[in-house]
Amino acid sequence: MGIEQKKNYVIHYHNQTKHYPNRFASAPGFLEWDTQPNPFRFYRGAEKIGLPFRKDVKEIPYLNIYKNKINPTKDFNLQNLGIFLEYALGLSAWKSIPGATWSLRINPSSGNLHPTEGYLVLPDLPDLKSGIYHYSPYLHSLERRALLTSSLKEKLFEFFQGEGFVVGLSSIYWRESWKYGERAYRYCHLDLGHALACIRMSANLLGWNVTCLNQFSHEDVDEILGLRQMQQIPAEIEEGDILCLVHHSKDFHSFDSFSYEILEEFRKLDFSGVPNQLSGEHVDWEIINIVASNCKKDRTASTPQVSPDYPPMKDYPKNSSSAHIIIKGRRSALAMDGETSITKDQFLSMLDKTLPRSDAIPFDLELCEPKIHLVLFVHRVEGLDQGVYIFVRNPDDFKLLRTKLNPEYSWGQVEEDFPLYQLAKADVRSVAAAISCGQAIAGDSAFSLAMLANFEKSVHVDPTCYPVLYWESGIIGQVLYLEAEAHGVRSTGIGCFFDDPVHEYIGLKDNSFQSMYHFTVGGAVDDVRLQTLRPYHHLK
Ligand SMILES: Cc1cc2nc3c(=O)[nH]c(=O)nc-3n(C[C@H](O)[C@H](O)[C@H](O)COP(=O)(O)O)c2cc1C
Structure with a gap:
C-alpha cells in the first residue's frame, strides 16, 4: 500500500476515534464482565x-x-x-x-x-x-x-x-x-x-x-x-x-x-x-x-536521535526516598481534593524532568525526535497565575506553534532558559475538567495538561510514526507519575478527552497539532474502602 493511502487511513482512524461531548468514539454500550480479558498471558x-x-x-x-x-x-x-x-x-x-x-x-x-x-x-x-x-x-x-x-x-x-x-x-x-x-x-x-x-x-x-x-x-x-x-x-x-x-x-x-x-x-x-x-x-x-x-513499520536504517540542547537538569526535589520506593509506590489518583497546591519550584522541576535531553533518562532511548509539547492548565501553583501555559519541548516547533495557536496568546516566558510560556491568565479549572470528558480530576488538581503532537511533521510525513507519538506521550506521563509521587502529590493519566474541543480552546484551526493524551497532578483523595495487599503475596 502506498504511503499516501496509509497516511489517509491513519488520519481517518484518528478522526474517527475522537470523542466529542455529544458523540463518543464507538465502544461497547455496556461491559460484558464475563468476557473481560485475562490481564495475564501464560504459555x-x-x-x-x-x-x-x-x-x-x-x-x-x-x-x-x-x-x-x-x-x-x-x-x-x-x-x-x-x-x-x-x-x-x-x-x-x-x-x-x-x-x-x-x-x-x-x-x-x-x-x-x-x-x-x-x-x-x-x-x-x-x-x-x-x-x-x-x-x-x-x-x-x-x-x-x-x-x-x-x-x-x-x-x-x-x-x-x-x-x-x-x-x-x-x-x-x-x-x-x-x-x-x-x-x-x-x-x-x-x-x-x-x-x-x-x-x-x-x-x-x-x-x-x-x-x-x-x-x-x-x-x-x-x-x-x-x-x-x-x-x-x-x-x-x-x-x-x-x-x-x-x-x-x-x-x-x-x-x-x-x-x-x-x-x-x-x-x-x-x-x-x-x-x-x-x-x-x-x-x-x-x-x-x-x-x-x-502503521506497520518497514525496515529502515537505524536512526540515532538528535535531541535539542537544554541546560542541565535541576537537582530537585532533594527527596530522601529511594528510587525503588517511589517506583513501587506510584499510584493513579482516583480523585483530587480541589485544595492542594504545589510551589512554582516543584512545578518547574516536574516539567524539567520531561525535557528530552540526550543524556537524561528515559529520553535517551533514541526513540524519535521529540514531537510532543505540553499545554498546561495551571490551577494551584503558588507563585504562578492561574491560566494556560505551554511547555515547548522541541524548539524547532516554537514558530509554528506561535502561528497556529490563538493569536491573542501573550507568550510570556516564565523563566530564562526554560521553554515555558504563559499564554493566558484565567481560571481554567472547569474548562480543564470539561475537555477531559468532564472528569473532575483534571480541574480539582494543582495542574492538568494536554500533550500536543506535531502531527504535520510526523504522521503527515510518515504514518508509521502514529503509535510512536503515543509512546512519547506515555514516556512523559511516566515521568510525571514518578515526579508527582516524589513531590508528595499524585497524578493520573487521562486517555478520555474531547479532542477537537481541546484544539478549539487553544485556537487551533487545522489538524497540524493534535492532542494525544491528558494528565493531571495534585492532591489525591484516597478511597478508604480499598485494602492494599503485597504484590507477590499469592506466591509462596
Ligand atoms: C493511557 C492511560 C489512560 C488513562 N486514562 C484514565 C482516565 O481517562 N481516567 C482515569 O480516571 N484514569 C485513567 N488512567 C489511570 C488508570 O485507570 C490506572 O493507571 C489503572 O487503573 C492502574 O492503576 P495504577 O496507575 O494506580 O497502577 C489512565 C491510565 C493510562 C496509563
Whole structure:
C-alpha cells in the first residue's frame, strides 16, 4: 500500500476515534464482565524459570532514576534480571474491596487492562540458557519459548559484543477494545510508552543502558519474539511493537550488525508454549486491525536521535526516598481534593524532568525526535497565575506553534532558559475538567495538561510514526507519575478527552497539532474502602 493511502487511513482512524461531548468514539454500550480479558498471558507447556526478587537494602536516591552513568553497573545474570523486571513490569500491589480483588503494576494501564507484554532475547548467562523468554508478571517468572541454536548464539554473541540482551514489547489490542472499542489502539500505545519508560528507568538503576532498535520492521519484531510462529486466536492477536537493546556501554553503536541473516535464523527456531485464551467471546473492532496494519513499520536504517540542547537538569526535589520506593509506590489518583497546591519550584522541576535531553533518562532511548509539547492548565501553583501555559519541548516547533495557536496568546516566558510560556491568565479549572470528558480530576488538581503532537511533521510525513507519538506521550506521563509521587502529590493519566474541543480552546484551526493524551497532578483523595495487599503475596 502506498504511503499516501496509509497516511489517509491513519488520519481517518484518528478522526474517527475522537470523542466529542455529544458523540463518543464507538465502544461497547455496556461491559460484558464475563468476557473481560485475562490481564495475564501464560504459555502452556513452556518451561518456567522463577526470578529472584530484590533483597538489596542499599537504597538508590530518587534523582538517580534520571541520571546516566551514576548507578553502579551490575552484571547480566538471573538475579539482576529479576530485579530489572520486578521494577519495570512487575506487580506493585493488589487492591481489594469486598467482592473484588485486582492487581496493580509498576507500569500503569488505561482501565488497568494491561495490553502490553514483555519478552527477553538472552544470550547465554552464567545461570540461564540463551533463548527467547516471555515475562510473566503474575508469577515473576520467565517462560522459555525457544532455545537458541549454536549458530544463532554465536552471531548474537558477536552482536552483543559479549554482553547485553534484547527486551521486546508487544500489544494485545483486545484487552483494551473489550472496554474502550475503537479508541483502544490509542490506549494500547500510550500504555506501551509507559512500559518503555519503566524499562529504561529500571535498567538505569542497575547501571544499564537501553537503546531502541528502530531499524526493524514490525514483521521482524514478530519473528524475533516468536509471535508469528505460534497459533494465535485472531480476535486476540498479539503484535510486536519494539525491540530495545539493554547494554553496558553508552557507546554501543553497532546496531546494524544485527543482520537480516540473523533474522532468518530466528524464523526457523522451534518455539514452544501455547498462549492462554484471554476471553470466551469477542467483539471484532475492524478499524483497529486496519489502523494497526497501516502503521506497520518497514525496515529502515537505524536512526540515532538528535535531541535539542537544554541546560542541565535541576537537582530537585532533594527527596530522601529511594528510587525503588517511589517506583513501587506510584499510584493513579482516583480523585483530587480541589485544595492542594504545589510551589512554582516543584512545578518547574516536574516539567524539567520531561525535557528530552540526550543524556537524561528515559529520553535517551533514541526513540524519535521529540514531537510532543505540553499545554498546561495551571490551577494551584503558588507563585504562578492561574491560566494556560505551554511547555515547548522541541524548539524547532516554537514558530509554528506561535502561528497556529490563538493569536491573542501573550507568550510570556516564565523563566530564562526554560521553554515555558504563559499564554493566558484565567481560571481554567472547569474548562480543564470539561475537555477531559468532564472528569473532575483534571480541574480539582494543582495542574492538568494536554500533550500536543506535531502531527504535520510526523504522521503527515510518515504514518508509521502514529503509535510512536503515543509512546512519547506515555514516556512523559511516566515521568510525571514518578515526579508527582516524589513531590508528595499524585497524578493520573487521562486517555478520555474531547479532542477537537481541546484544539478549539487553544485556537487551533487545522489538524497540524493534535492532542494525544491528558494528565493531571495534585492532591489525591484516597478511597478508604480499598485494602492494599503485597504484590507477590499469592506466591509462596
Ligand atoms: C493511557 C492511560 C489512560 C488513562 N486514562 C484514565 C482516565 O481517562 N481516567 C482515569 O480516571 N484514569 C485513567 N488512567 C489511570 C488508570 O485507570 C490506572 O493507571 C489503572 O487503573 C492502574 O492503576 P495504577 O496507575 O494506580 O497502577 C489512565 C491510565 C493510562 C496509563
